[in-house]
Amino acid sequence: MILDGKALSKKILEKIKIYIEKNNIKRHLAVVLVGNDTASKIYVKNKKKTAEMLGIKSTVIELPENTEEKILLETINKLNQDDDITGILVQMPLPPHINKEKIVCAIDPKKDVDCFTPENVGKLAIGAEPYFYPVTPQGILILLDYYKVPIEGKHVVIIGRSNIVGKPMAQMMLKRNATVTICHSKTKNLENIIKTADIVISAVGKKVVRCKMVKYKSVFVDVGISRDTNGKLTGDLNWESDFNNFDEVLSYFERITPVPGGVGPMTIASLMLNTLVEHVSILSLCTELFLE
Secondary structure, eight states: OBOOHHHHHHHHHHHHHHHHHHHTOOOEEEEEEESOOHHHHHHHHHHHHHHHHHTOEEEEEEEOTTOOHHHHHHHHHHHHHOTTOOEEEEOSOOOTTSOHHHHHHHSOGGGBTTOOSHHHHHHHHTTOOOSSOOHHHHHHHHHHHHTTOOOTTOEEEEEOOOTTTHHHHHHHHHHTTOEEEEEOTTOSSHHHHHTTOSEEEEOSSSOOBOGGGSOTTOEEEEOOOEEOTTSOEEOSBOGGGTOSSHHHHHHHOSEEOOSSSSHHHHHHHHHHHHTTTTTSOHHHHHHHHTOO
């Protein structure tokens, strides 16, 4: 019943490492970190460690909290012009004095491994092929495909309308011929809408969904992550309100992602896949190596 992102991510990363060694691929990911955000530092450290484990060169450029916007733009421009750099990632959030949109727009779309630039987002919106697909939605689709969850013709309800997950997830599901509904903080009758879904993808970061709000034997993808009062990592699904243990939850759903161990690891795997798109498409790579 579990959509095991941790296990699949491990398999993907192992395959990527072999693929890079076999084909002697040279890739270089540059990550720009501005400020001292603790969570951001951990994320960047993990990305660098994973990349280097796979044989991907990784450079982290750390800038102080008070870095001027002009300096950050100059840094990005240098990375754009450097032919050795094949992927650029600016870690969010940025300090409040820096205009996020201006920074994102400065990244070369051909190196935009997060798929944040207007060119890549725009191509996604009109159904064209962007240089890269957003890493979390892409990771979710790979996970669903691996476990043979049908998408075409299904009703997919997405909770959350962020530019990172909700909006691109909707576009990518539409491209797969799903019927898509997006819900958010202003949505009325949320439970009535969720009840009609074959697949629910929740990306809120709060416990907003109870199991009984979701249709029996549907698929639940839990993207949200937060910590409860005991400091334990938890997702958007408040299963404790309806069931006594997680085994009962597994019996209720057709498929479900755990938190942690579901979408999170797939996001990292998806980012690493994006570093290879110059050499082979994500679709053909996954079909060849991971979905057999």
